[in-house]
Structures are given as structure tokens and as C-alpha cells.
Amino acid sequence: MPSREPCRSPVALSQLRPGQRGVVCGSALDPADASFLEAMGLCCNADIRLCRAGAPCIVAVTTGxxxxxxxxxxxxxxxxxxxxxxP
Amino acid sequence: MAQRVHPIPSSAALATFRHLGDPVIESSAHDAPIAVTPSGPPAAGHTPPPLSPPRIALLGNPNTGKTTLFNRLSGLRHKTSNFPGTTLEARLGRVKLADAAAATDPAGPPAHGHVADLIDLPGIYSLDLDQPEAILCRDVLAGRARVGGGAGGGRAAPPEAVLIVVDATNLGRNLVLVGECLREGLPTVVALNMIDLARRARAEPDARALAESLGCPVVPCGARSGEGLDALRHALADLPARTEPRRTIPDLRAWAFEAASRAVAGRPPTTTTAGRTFTDRVDHVVTHPLMGAVVFALVMGGLFFTLFKLARYPMDAIDGLFAGNPGWAAAWQPDWLAHALGAGLTGLTRQLLPAGLLADFVADGVIAGVGATVIFLPQICLLFFLISLLEDTGYLARGAFVMDRLLRPFGLPGHAFVPLLSSHACALPGIISARGVPDARERLTTILVAPFTTCSARIPVYVMLITLLFGHRPTLAALAFVGCYALGILAAVGSAALARGTILRGRSRPMALELPTYKIPSLRTALLTTWDRALVFLRSAGTNILAICIVLWWLGSFPHVAPPARADQLRADAQALVERSAVAESPDAVSDAYTLAQAMNAEADHVERAHAKSSSFLGMMGRAAQPVFAPLGYDWQLTIGVLSSFAAREVFVSTMSIVFAGEEDSSRDGVFQKISAATRDDGTTPVFTPAVCWSLLIYYILAMQCLPTLAVTAREAGGIRWALLQLAWMSLVAYAAAFVAYRLALALGA
Incomplete structure (x- = not known):
């Protein structure tokens, strides 16, 4: 996994700016939704980059x-x- | 006990091996099926199970090229059905494996045909998810689900092996599913697909290192290009002879990521680069609320324009082939060919067979039934060809997000848009295309409500009734047409909301979709998909539609009755007229008499046909069922029309033409006038009053009246009960709405 600095305070994924990178650190999702997203690769510690903000929100996820x-x-x-x- | 593979040359040898209790792969001839029988000593009185090829379950994440690989391996040697009792599609393909002996011992003698059945399971991200697709995959792997094929119609036993397709450009996530399968203890091969893309990105995984990490064969391949398929066939040929212990992998994700990292060690790390890429910019446009909607409208408009424009030609040709088209055939030479083509298969049958019951049965029952099925084929083929191309580009997943905003309030996902739009051409391809809806409940809802939308078969009925209502007021007629379409859409989405709140209640799957990479679509995949869909349609719907057409032909043709007195009188008058003219002096008078006699004979034929229709079993049913339709304003003649169009709603127009004008073609001169002037049994009350026309119009917008649709619903929804529910609901809604419309129109003085 690429190195990261976990010192920043977590924000909702929807609050990232397009092009901004981050690391998934948790969710307040229904367990079924959380399991589904986790299976898709959007799990804790996954590196993400926001490609498009709004609806839909599009993220690029680095998997493993x-x-x-x-x-x-x-x-x-x-x-x-x-x-x-x-950062 | 380790299994061994033995090519068996004779049944005697087979018996010997069975006696010894060894596992046997049997092969009698090239391309002949082989079978694996379980090892172990035979029990007393034990009857060996029927021999059939070993089965290999094909698993993989969505968008890994699983279906492309399935098509590559099985080609046209596959069949598609549903897993029993589900809407989930099961494709079973016969795969020719590499020579088993060559695979294990390259120096050994060549074995004969070596095949396996490949079971294409739905694409899933994890076996552990609580979703119908994942549950089905778990059941298949555990031997709890029957998979079609074979003389026994499928058997419930674990597959002999698993082939997992993983995306070489997205290894970490894909390997989680591999780990889940390895836990099941089934012999497994990993197909490292899209290896060419990984190579181009300089991130090609080391297959040998990966195989060591996973503990199972890993074969790099490219399903699109065909790279590595021979090696894959070799690996699969070895599989049924392998055994695997059940594994315990405590942290699957960490295990998968570690294996992936080891496989790509030394390659440049793939990271999510900061900043906006070209794909980001394209995605921004095609998923934008406004721009995305415009792009979607353009894409779908183009798709359906192409569909309507191009499908018309083969449909007309098929119609001409079955029903005949003298105008089109006139240009052909020699004359006998023009005549044969002009008559169509129906006419040819009547010429070849002696007039009577057999000719009627073959021409009006069988050939008309086959024609009624095959005529839908061009639309279905073209629609699936175009959708397959579109899906392959990667756009369709983006389009689903655009439509999700509109459909979500009614409990439908964005994916439902294509089925609903397709249903405006014909409900059959619309329902079949609902396979693109990932969630099972939402898929079922889409299937159930799709027939509410106005299909092209309703248009002749709309034209007739709207012309009766607004014959000389084109603006109102146009508005009424638009209203018909709008009412159909409202009924569809309203019913969807009701279904999702009641019988198909359950939380909607959140709109989270993997967006595949944009790429040039594969013509081969599109053609194979089209072929597959065409076969599915012809096999399942075709047989049902044919049977239904034959039953309806019989109901409408029997019992044979004597011509009515008026027909006899007309023919007698015509004969007398001709005889009298024979002594006339003026040639003009003779000619006039013959013309008049011909018209009288034609009128006699019309009267006889109308009498036969009303005296048939269908006519009797119309009279018997009339009290049911009386509250809607229909007399027994209209009730015959409603019943006869139960199989296909457009039949209503031709039935009305026969009943009221004795002529099938409503477009012929004078027929429409006769329909509009038709009266009830009292001879004075018009049949088609404005109130009745409104009632009929509303009824035909909302009623099912299409048995082929019911047949396809039963197949796609995974049971006849869903088709019956669809029929009952649509009939109820149509009846209630038509009743309200009739009473309202009467109250308003219509």
C-alpha cells in the first residue's frame, strides 16, 4: 500500500474535491451496503481519488x-x- | 483418494474400472460426451448415475470479461435458460478441452474427444454477499442448485471444478473471490484475463508467482484476442483429476492483497494519480444531470431510430414470406416465382394441399403461428446487437446513473430504462433485456410492469379507436395518441411503485456500480449475444406462441356451420343475374351484370365469414362472456373482439373487420365505414358510441392481451405464477379503468 499520512481528520467522501485523493477510514452505512462496497474494493484503507463530485460521485479505487x-x-x-x- | 484419468476404449473396460471403484472419465468417440463417476467402492445394488461431462463453474467479478471468455471457449455450443425458479440466467456451454493425455503426458498417446460443461454463473464480487446472485453461486458450488442440461434436465451436485476469471489490471480485489472459492475445496483454475491490457500498462502480473501464492494453476489469457486459450484448455483438462483440501484463510482481503502485491512485485505501483484524467472529463459530461440527459437521449434516440428503421425491412420481408405480398413479388421472374412469392407460405400451402381441414390447419394454424413468432425476431436481434455494442463501450453503466434519478422514486433503478424503452417497440425484447437490471427484485418489477408501455402492436387498435373518436379533428387525435403513451408509462411506474411497496418490498440496492473502462466494442461478442438471444426467444417463446396460435385458430374455426340464408340468397341472386344477362343483347349490360354478380358473391363470402366467426367456439365464448364486459359497454360482438385478441391485441382490428364487414383487412375501401356504422342486435344502437370507444381505448392501453408476452414473462421471471400475476393485475387495472372511463363518458354525455 502506498504510504499515507493519517493525521488529517476524516470527512465524508462527498466532501472531497474532484481530483483529490484520500484513504477510506470508515462508514456509517447499512451493513449490507457496507459489505457490498467492501466487496467492490471500497473498504477501509483503500486508496481513492475522487473523479467526479455530486451525483453520481465517481471514485477511482486502488485495490491491493x-x-x-x-x-x-x-x-x-x-x-x-x-x-x-x-495532504 | 487421489483420482486418476483413464481413457476407456470399451464398455468392458469401463465395467472393470467401475468394479475397482476408480474414478472414470469415459470417452467413446471424438466429440462424444465424457463423464466423471465418483470414486470409491460401489455399494451393493448401487446404480451408477447417468454419464455426462464434468461440469466446470465459471465465476468472476462483473466486468472481468467472463462472458467473453465463456463465448470464446464454448462458441455457439451453448444454451441459455434460467436457474430454476429464479430470474437469474444460466448459460451452459460445451467446452472442448485440450487432449487430457497430452496435458498430463505430452509423450503419451492422444486421447479422444474431451469435453466439459461450462456453467456461466452471474458476475459477483463476493460469495459471502446477501444477494440473489451470490446466494445462487454458493448453492451451485455446494451442489444445492440444479443446473440445466443433460438428459436428466440437470443435476444437483457440486461442479467438478471451478474456473475463476480475474482482471489482471485489478488483481487485488479479484483475488478475494478466488480465496473464497479455494475455501470451498474445489479444484480451481484462475484465468488471468485482460493480460494484454496489463502488459500495455506495464503491470503484467507474474502468473508463476501468483500460482505459487494461490496454490492453484494460473493461466494468463486475453478473452478478446484469444491469447492463452489453448493453455487454459490444457489446465481445465487436468482439473477433474485434481482434488483440493478445504482451506482456511482467516483474512481474505489481506491474503488477496498480499498475493496481488507479490505477483506485481517489481512493476511500477498502480496508484490513483491526482488530477483529472481524460476519463474523468468524459464521465463528468455523460453523468451530468443535464448534459448527461442530453447525451443519453441522443444515444438512445439513435439506438431506437436504428432499431425501428432497420428492423422494418426484415420484418416486412418475413411478413411477406408468410402472408404473401403480391406487389413486392410482381417484379420477380419467372412468373411462377412471382406468383409463389406473392402468395406467401400461407397461399402456397393452400395451393399445394386440397381445400379442407388440413389446409386450414397448416395455413392458418401452423404457418400463421410460426409467422407470428418469427416476425419479432429482427427487432429482438437488432436490439440486443446494439445494446451489446453499447454495453461493451462502457457507456451503459454511466447511462444507468442518469436514468436512476428519474426512476428511483418509483422503486426502479436506472438500469430499468432500457427494458422500458424497448417495450415501446415490443414487450418481448423489453422483458428479455431486463436481465441487465442487477437486483433481483428490481428486475422482477421491471419485467412485470414493462408490458404497460405502448408497444407497436397496440397502434392499429389506437388508430382505429382514435379515428372513430376524432376522425376529423387531427389535433385532438394527436393529443389522444400522446395521452395513450403517457397513460401506459404512468401505469407502468405506478404499478412498479405499488409492487415495490408490497409483494416485492425490500430495500433497493444502492446505486453503486463499477464503471468499466471505455473501449471499442467487440463485434464478435455482440454477434454471439445476438445469436444467443435469438435462440432463446425462438426456443422458448416460439413453441408457446405456436401452440397458442393453433389453439386460437381452432377456437375461431370450429365448429363448421352451414352458410347463413342471406349468403345463400346472395349467391343465388348472383347466379340468376348471370343467367339473365346471358340473353341480354348489349355487351355493356352483360359486363355490368357480371360485375354486379361478383360484388354479390363477395358480399356473400363476407356474410358467411362473419357468420362463421360468430358461430365458432370463440363466438360462443364471446356471447357467454358478454355479461362480464357489459359494464364496460361492450356487446357480444365487441366481446368476441376482446377475446380473440387475447393472444395478440392487434387481432382486435381484424376481428372487428371480419365481424362487421366480413373482411380481414380494415384498410380496404368501405370496411372502416361499415365498422363505424355497425349496430347492436336491435339494429339501431351503434356499437361504437364515443363512450364505448373511450372504454375500449383505455382497456387496450392497459390490458395484457398478448400471450407471447406472458410466455416470455414466465420464462424470464422464473415461474408461471409471475406471468399469471401480471395477467391478473393488468386485466384488473384495465377493466377498472375502462369501467371508470365508460361511466365518466356517459356522465359527460359522450
Whole structure:
């Protein structure tokens, strides 16, 4: 995993700026939704980059140090995923 | 006990091996099926299970090229059905494996045909998810789900092996599913797909290192290019002979990420680079609330314009082939060919067979039934060809987000837009395309409500009734047409909201979609998808539609009755007229008499046809069912029309033409006037009063009246009960709305 600085306070994924990077640090999602997103690669410690803000919110996720995928999320989901913004 | 593979040359040898209790892979001839029988000593009185090829479950995350690989491996040797009792699609393909002997011993003698059945399971991210697709995959792997195919119609047993497709450019996440499968203890091969893309990105995983980490064969391949498929066939050929212990992997994600990292060690790390990329900019436009809607409208408009424009030609040709088209055929030479083509298969049958029951059955029952099925084929093929191309570009997932905003309040996802829009052409391709809706409840809801939208078969009925209502007021007629479409859409989304709040209640799957990379679509994949869909349609819907057409033909043709007295009288008068003219002096008078006699004979034919229709079983049913439709304002003649169009709503127009004008083609001169002037049994009350027309119009907007749709619903929804529910609900809504419309129109003095 790339090095990161976990010193910043977490914000909702929807609050990132387009192009900004961060690390997923938690969520306030329904367990079923959380499991689904985790299976898609959007899990704790996943490196993400916000590609598009708003609805849909589009994030590029680095999965396990090898490869990325793009995931589109509805606004309610993006508002409940917490990320630590990269400096 | 370790399994061994033995090519068996004779049944005697097979019996010997069975006696010894060894596992046997049997192969009698090239391309012949092989089978794996379980090892272990045979029990007393034990009957060996029916022999069939080993089955390999094909698993993978969505967007990993799983279906492309399935198509590559099985080609056209596959069949598509549903997993019993579900809306989930099961594709079973016969895969020719590499020579088993060559695979294990390159120096050994060549074995004969070596095949396996590949079960294409739904794309899932994890076996552990509480979603219908994941539950089904778990059931198949555990041997709890029956998978179609074979003489026994499928068997419930674990597959002999698993083939997992992983995306080489997105290894970490994909390996989680691999770990879940390895926990099941089934022999597993990993197909490292899209290896060409990974190579281009200088991030090609080391397959050998990955195989060591995973403890199972890993084969780099490219399903699109065909790279590595031979190696994959070799690896699969070895699989049924392998056994795997169940594994315990405590932290799957950490295990998967570690294996992925080890496989790409030394490659440049893939990170989410800061800043906006080209894909980001394209995504920003195509998912924007306004710009995205415009792009979506343009794309879908283009798709359906192409569909309507291009499908018309083969549909007309098919119609001409079955029903005949003298105008089109006139240009052909020689004359006998023009005549044959002009008559169509129906006409040819009548020429070849002696007039009577057999000719009627073949021409009006069988050939008309086949024609009624095949005529939908061009629309279905073209729609799926275009959708497959569009899906392959990566755009469709983005478009789903655009439509999600509109459909979500009604409990439908954005994916439902394509099925609902397709249903405006024909509900059959619309319902079949609902397979693109990922959530099972939402998919079922889409299937159930799609037939409310106005399909092209309703248009002749709308034209007839709106012309009766607003014949000389084109603006009002146009508004009424728009209203018909709007009412259909409202009924669809309203019913969807009701279904999602009641029988299909459950939380909606959140709109979280993986957005595939934009790429040039694969023509091969699109063609194979089209072929697959065409076969599915012809096999399942075709047989049902044909059977239904034959039953309706029988109901409408029997019992045979004597011609009515008026027809006899007309023919007798015509005959007398001709005889009298024979002694006339003026050639003009003779000619006039013959013309008049021909018209009288034609009128006699019309009267006879109308009498036959009303005296048929269908006519009797119309009279019997009339009290049911009386509250809607329908007399027994209209009730015949409603019943006869139960199989296909457009039949209403031709039935009305026969009943009121004795002529099938409503566009012929004078027929429409006869329909509009038709009266009830009292001879004075018009059949088509404005109130009745409104009632009929509302009824036909909302009623099912399409048995092929019911047949396809039963198949796609995974059970006849859903089709019956759809029929009952649509009939109820149509009846209630038509009743309200009739009473309201009467109250307003219409």
C-alpha cells in the first residue's frame, strides 16, 4: 500500500474535491451496503481519488496495490463513507 | 483418494474400472460426451448415475470479461435458460478441452474427444454477499442448485471444478473471490484475463508467482484476442483429476492483497494519480444531470431510430414470406416465382394441399403461428446487437446513473430504462433485456410492469379507436395518441411503485456500480449475444406462441356451420343475374351484370365469414362472456373482439373487420365505414358510441392481451405464477379503468 499520512481528520467522501485523493477510514452505512462496497474494493484503507463530485460521485479505487477500478456511487452512499484526505 | 484419468476404449473396460471403484472419465468417440463417476467402492445394488461431462463453474467479478471468455471457449455450443425458479440466467456451454493425455503426458498417446460443461454463473464480487446472485453461486458450488442440461434436465451436485476469471489490471480485489472459492475445496483454475491490457500498462502480473501464492494453476489469457486459450484448455483438462483440501484463510482481503502485491512485485505501483484524467472529463459530461440527459437521449434516440428503421425491412420481408405480398413479388421472374412469392407460405400451402381441414390447419394454424413468432425476431436481434455494442463501450453503466434519478422514486433503478424503452417497440425484447437490471427484485418489477408501455402492436387498435373518436379533428387525435403513451408509462411506474411497496418490498440496492473502462466494442461478442438471444426467444417463446396460435385458430374455426340464408340468397341472386344477362343483347349490360354478380358473391363470402366467426367456439365464448364486459359497454360482438385478441391485441382490428364487414383487412375501401356504422342486435344502437370507444381505448392501453408476452414473462421471471400475476393485475387495472372511463363518458354525455 502506498504510504499515507493519517493525521488529517476524516470527512465524508462527498466532501472531497474532484481530483483529490484520500484513504477510506470508515462508514456509517447499512451493513449490507457496507459489505457490498467492501466487496467492490471500497473498504477501509483503500486508496481513492475522487473523479467526479455530486451525483453520481465517481471514485477511482486502488485495490491491493495492483490495479484500479472506477466506482460510481449515489449521493446518499457517498455522504456516509468517511475518508482521510491526502495532504 | 487421489483420482486418476483413464481413457476407456470399451464398455468392458469401463465395467472393470467401475468394479475397482476408480474414478472414470469415459470417452467413446471424438466429440462424444465424457463423464466423471465418483470414486470409491460401489455399494451393493448401487446404480451408477447417468454419464455426462464434468461440469466446470465459471465465476468472476462483473466486468472481468467472463462472458467473453465463456463465448470464446464454448462458441455457439451453448444454451441459455434460467436457474430454476429464479430470474437469474444460466448459460451452459460445451467446452472442448485440450487432449487430457497430452496435458498430463505430452509423450503419451492422444486421447479422444474431451469435453466439459461450462456453467456461466452471474458476475459477483463476493460469495459471502446477501444477494440473489451470490446466494445462487454458493448453492451451485455446494451442489444445492440444479443446473440445466443433460438428459436428466440437470443435476444437483457440486461442479467438478471451478474456473475463476480475474482482471489482471485489478488483481487485488479479484483475488478475494478466488480465496473464497479455494475455501470451498474445489479444484480451481484462475484465468488471468485482460493480460494484454496489463502488459500495455506495464503491470503484467507474474502468473508463476501468483500460482505459487494461490496454490492453484494460473493461466494468463486475453478473452478478446484469444491469447492463452489453448493453455487454459490444457489446465481445465487436468482439473477433474485434481482434488483440493478445504482451506482456511482467516483474512481474505489481506491474503488477496498480499498475493496481488507479490505477483506485481517489481512493476511500477498502480496508484490513483491526482488530477483529472481524460476519463474523468468524459464521465463528468455523460453523468451530468443535464448534459448527461442530453447525451443519453441522443444515444438512445439513435439506438431506437436504428432499431425501428432497420428492423422494418426484415420484418416486412418475413411478413411477406408468410402472408404473401403480391406487389413486392410482381417484379420477380419467372412468373411462377412471382406468383409463389406473392402468395406467401400461407397461399402456397393452400395451393399445394386440397381445400379442407388440413389446409386450414397448416395455413392458418401452423404457418400463421410460426409467422407470428418469427416476425419479432429482427427487432429482438437488432436490439440486443446494439445494446451489446453499447454495453461493451462502457457507456451503459454511466447511462444507468442518469436514468436512476428519474426512476428511483418509483422503486426502479436506472438500469430499468432500457427494458422500458424497448417495450415501446415490443414487450418481448423489453422483458428479455431486463436481465441487465442487477437486483433481483428490481428486475422482477421491471419485467412485470414493462408490458404497460405502448408497444407497436397496440397502434392499429389506437388508430382505429382514435379515428372513430376524432376522425376529423387531427389535433385532438394527436393529443389522444400522446395521452395513450403517457397513460401506459404512468401505469407502468405506478404499478412498479405499488409492487415495490408490497409483494416485492425490500430495500433497493444502492446505486453503486463499477464503471468499466471505455473501449471499442467487440463485434464478435455482440454477434454471439445476438445469436444467443435469438435462440432463446425462438426456443422458448416460439413453441408457446405456436401452440397458442393453433389453439386460437381452432377456437375461431370450429365448429363448421352451414352458410347463413342471406349468403345463400346472395349467391343465388348472383347466379340468376348471370343467367339473365346471358340473353341480354348489349355487351355493356352483360359486363355490368357480371360485375354486379361478383360484388354479390363477395358480399356473400363476407356474410358467411362473419357468420362463421360468430358461430365458432370463440363466438360462443364471446356471447357467454358478454355479461362480464357489459359494464364496460361492450356487446357480444365487441366481446368476441376482446377475446380473440387475447393472444395478440392487434387481432382486435381484424376481428372487428371480419365481424362487421366480413373482411380481414380494415384498410380496404368501405370496411372502416361499415365498422363505424355497425349496430347492436336491435339494429339501431351503434356499437361504437364515443363512450364505448373511450372504454375500449383505455382497456387496450392497459390490458395484457398478448400471450407471447406472458410466455416470455414466465420464462424470464422464473415461474408461471409471475406471468399469471401480471395477467391478473393488468386485466384488473384495465377493466377498472375502462369501467371508470365508460361511466365518466356517459356522465359527460359522450
Amino acid at each position: 496495490g495492483a490495479g484500479t477500478c472506477r466506482i460510481g456511487l449515489s449521493r446518499p452512499l457517498a455522504e456516509r463513507i468517511m475518508v482521510t484526505p491526502a
